Amino acid sequence: MERLEEELRSARAQGRRKILGSFSACSNVTGLITDTRAIARLLHRHGALACFDFAAGYTLCSGPHIQLDMRSSEEDGYDAMVMSPHKFLGGPGTPGLLLIRRSLYKLKNHPPSTCGGGTVDYVNGFNEEDTIYYEKIEEREEAGTPQILGKLRCALTFWVKESVGTKLIVQRENLFMEKVIKSFSSHENIKVLGGKQFNRAPILSFNIFKMEPESSTSGLGKQIHGRFVVKLLSDLFGVQLRGGCACAGPYGHALLGITPELSLTMRAYIQKGYGGLKPGWSRLSLSYCMLEEEVDYVVSAIVSVAKYGHRFLGLYDFDWKSGTWTYSKKRANELVGDDLASNFSSFRHVNDPTLVHPPECATCRNQAERFHHHLERAEAFSYLLPSCPPLRSIPSDVDPRDVYFLI
Numbered sequence: 112m113e114r115l116e117e118e119l120r121s122a123r124a125q126g127r128r129k130i131l132g133s134f135s136a137c138s139n140v141t142g143l144i145t146d147t148r149a150i151a152r153l154l155h156r157h158g159a160l161a162c163f164d165f166a167a168g169y170t171l172c173s174g175p176h177i178q179l180d181m182r183s184s185e186e187d188g189y190d191a192m193v194m195s196p197h198k199f200l201g202g203p204g205t206p207g208l209l210l211i212r213r214s215l216y217k218l219k220n221h222p223p224s225t226c227g228g229g230t231v232d233y234v235n236g237f238n239e240e241d242t243i244y245y246e247k248i249e250e251r252e253e254a255g256t257p258q259i260l261g262k263l264r265c266a267l268t269f270w271v272k273e274s275v276g277t278k279l280i281v282q283r284e285n286l287f288m289e290k291v292i293k294s295f296s297s298h299e300n301i302k303v304l305g306g307k308q309f310n311r312a313p314i315l316s317f318n319i320f321k322m323e324p325e326s327s328t329s330g331l332g333k334q335i336h337g338r339f340v341v342k343l344l345s346d347l348f349g350v351q352l353r354g355g356c357a358c359a360g361p362y363g364h365a366l367l368g369i370t371p372e373l374s375l376t377m378r379a380y381i382q383k384g385y386g387g388l389k390p391g392w393s394r395l396s397l398s399y400c401m402l403e404e405e406v407d408y409v410v411s412a413i414v415s416v417a418k419y420g421h422r423f424l425g426l427y428d429f430d431w432k433s434g435t436w437t438y439s440k441k442r443a444n445e446l447v448g449d450d451l452a453s454n455f456s457s458f459r460h461v462n463d464p465t466l467v468h469p470p471e472c473a474t475c476r477n478q479a480e481r482f483h484h485h486l487e488r489a490e491a492f493s494y495l496l497p498s499c500p501p502l503r504s505i506p507s508d509v510d511p512r513d514v515y516f517l518i
Contacts, residue, residue, distance in 0.1 A: 141314065159200045172251070199268035202265070231245070299331070316394045385509060387430060
């Protein structure tokens with residue numbers, strides 16, 4: 112806040128007449144929540160407009176942590192908001208939303224920002240100045256065929272969420288995040304980005320590092336590539352996360368402690384086409400509609416990868432260009448033999464019609480037992496793999512010291 116006030120004072124001193132402060136209400140990398148009211152008060156105190164991006168706040172936008180109340184006339188109100196309802200439960204296919212103070216719309220006497228069908232009330236074709244556009248801002252700024260089904264779905268997502276209730280959603284989200292952070296905190300090789308406070312949206316990014324032998328003084332070894340972590344979670348446990356650098360590169364630099372020099376080194380590699388060297392993380396998102404045992408399973412799966420995920424590296428090919436990890440039957444056969452390789456192929460949770468998936472656990476009576484079965488089976492297979500995967504080649508124009516992850 113001190114830095115923001117300094118910037119605002121500097122802008123005013125430079126004689127800027129219009130100042131707009133635009134901030135994320137919630138990080139879609141760390142889930143950390145911004146005190147939007149405090150920022151709005153500070154901006155307004157210096158004559159600036161306050162705009163907040165609620166794109167990541169799929170649970171925040173309509174109430175659980177931050178009430179959807181612009182209060183534009185108040186000192187702590189918002190002058191503009193942008194939202195992404197497609198992140199709500201049932202929201203895929205919905206349009207984005209822009210909410211602004213009506214007084215900020217300056218095109219009433221001019222053509223809309225995007226002209227097209229549905230924006231014009233009258234046009235004669237003789238003189239452009241004779242054209243009359245619709246008075247309602249929502250109509251004049253929505254050229255073309257309205258996204259009718261998307262709008263209906265958007266309304267329904269808010270209806271679903273309000274029907275569930277803010278209190279219950281907050282309760283479940285807090286419970287889930289407490290489970291995740293407490294579990295991760297007991298494993299020093301799982302590094303949570305942005306700190307381990309519980310008060311956050313159900314979004315959390317992390318990196319996993321290989322634990323060095325007890326005889327080593329270094330403690331943590333290299334990072335396991337974020338996209339390999341999510342690949343292994345999918346293949347072994349059927350759990351879907353997102354890996355890589357998502358949405359916020361500059362913020363990611365700060366979270367990962369990347370120096371300007373290292374950033375330029377990574378940039379040079381990416382210019383050469385080595386996208387796989389781009390720094391990143393694994394991101395977990397939880398929904399309030401998940402069962403508690405499902406959350407426990409997801410957390411246990413991540414912890415399992417933190418314990419023995421590095422053992423599976425030798426079974427996968429790595430594409431230095433794209434950063435993609437792909438299971439290799441050839442590598443598996445060379446590493447553990449045909450029988451064990453076939454065994455691993457048979458229980459991977461992948462949508463591959465050429466693989467024979469095993470039947471559900473015959474002795475499992477419920478979902479919790481099936482989850483336990485998957486966890487035990489993956490761990491048992493890990494002990495058949497070497498603790499130190501065989502080395503693989505690195506491109507000749509890549510300095511091995513710049514490869515920050517296990518390969």
